[in-house]
Amino acid sequence: MNTTIGGRFKLTVRTGDWLQEEAYFGVDKEHGYNVVVKGRLVDDPRTDVEKRFLEEYGGSDGIPRYLGSFDLYDGEQQYIAHTRNGQKLETLFNLSTFKISQANAVRLGFQLFEMVHAMHTRGYLHRDIRPHIIMADIGWTGKLELELSSFGYVAPINPPPAPPADPFNGMKIGRYASYPAVIGEPYVKEDDYISIIFIMLASQGVMPFSLNTNRQWSLAEKKEQFDENPRRFVTAETIWLADMYWAVEIMRQEGTFSHDEVIRMLENAVEGVDMRSEISYAHNADGHFYIQ
Numbered sequence: 001m002n003t004t005i006g007g008r009f010k011l012t013v014r015t016g017d018w019l020q021e022e023a024y025f026g027v028d029k030e031h032g033y034n035v036v037v038k039g040r041l042v043d044d045p046r047t048d049v050e051k052r053f054l055e056e057y058g059g060s061d062g063i064p065r066y067l068g069s070f071d072l073y074d075g076e077q078q079y080i081a082h083t084r085n086g087q088k089l090e091t092l093f094n095l096s097t098f099k100i101s102q103a104n105a106v107r108l109g110f111q112l113f114e115m116v117h118a119m120h121t122r123g124y125l126h127r128d129i130r131p132h133i134i135m136a137d138i139g140w141t142g143k144l145e146l147e148l149s150s151f152g153y154v155a156p157i158n159p160p161p162a163p164p165a166d167p168f169n170g171m172k173i174g175r176y177a178s179y180p181a182v183i184g185e186p187y188v189k190e191d192d193y194i195s196i197i198f199i200m201l202a203s204q205g206v207m208p209f210s211l212n213t214n215r216q217w218s219l220a221e222k223k224e225q226f227d228e229n230p231r232r233f234v235t236a237e238t239i240w241l242a243d244m245y246w247a248v249e250i251m252r253q254e255g256t257f258s259h260d261e262v263i264r265m266l267e268n269a270v271e272g273v274d275m276r277s278e279i280s281y282a283h284n285a286d287g288h289f290y291i292q
Helices: 045-057 089-095 102-121 170-174 189-203 219-228 236-254 259-267
Strands: 003-005 009-018 021-028 034-041 066-072 077-083 134-138 144-148 281-283 289-291
Touching (some): 089 134
Antiparallel strands (some): 066 077
16 A cells, blocks of 8 residues: 555555544654554544544643644545554554463553543543554653554543444444443443453453354343453453452442552552563564563
């Protein structure tokens, strides 16, 4: 692929076409940045939401830099471009055969919890935390760094918004969503945290909501069953994640949510692990890095 759009963005790879959005990796020929370019129908509200959020907060920790937006096809399609660092966390999970060390799962969770906490402090919910929209890269210091790469479903915390929905493929966005979000309850802070807990579970090879697990149940039924007894669906090594899930859901029910309490639980989850230490990685024979 070798197409330039918007006068400066050279597209190199089409990375997907889902949730009524086409996405590409490419290069900003003007500044040399690696970029993500996304195209949606001009009346899709996500583009304006993402643009406003990135214009205000782009370039801060965990948030890419906004580069611009433009229309194509006689104004029918609108595109937005922002910087890109590294590759999708989903890809790294695949390179690690969807099983990283528990220590790195804790470190991963800490970085993601801190990112969403920063968004919540600014008054926003993310509403779409998945491995597909998290980027990972080795920074200048050699440290593996994470960054979010999609903000089309960002919404103010108050009043609590409805959960996002994709009428064409609910599994794409719902696999990492909480049970209350899947059944349409108002979206709150706890829901972003639950998504991160599900990502940590996936990093341990525990995926109770995949298409190939308990195929007799719908996604909502899988979520309901997990919500009733999460320990039933995890391994002995990941009971701490089931217990963290339960604790966050109890906070939801009692109206006592506390980021500091979640961090305290994570800090004590796996003995001997410093959650603030660096995520360890290695390189395979092809030179690609993966999380150990």
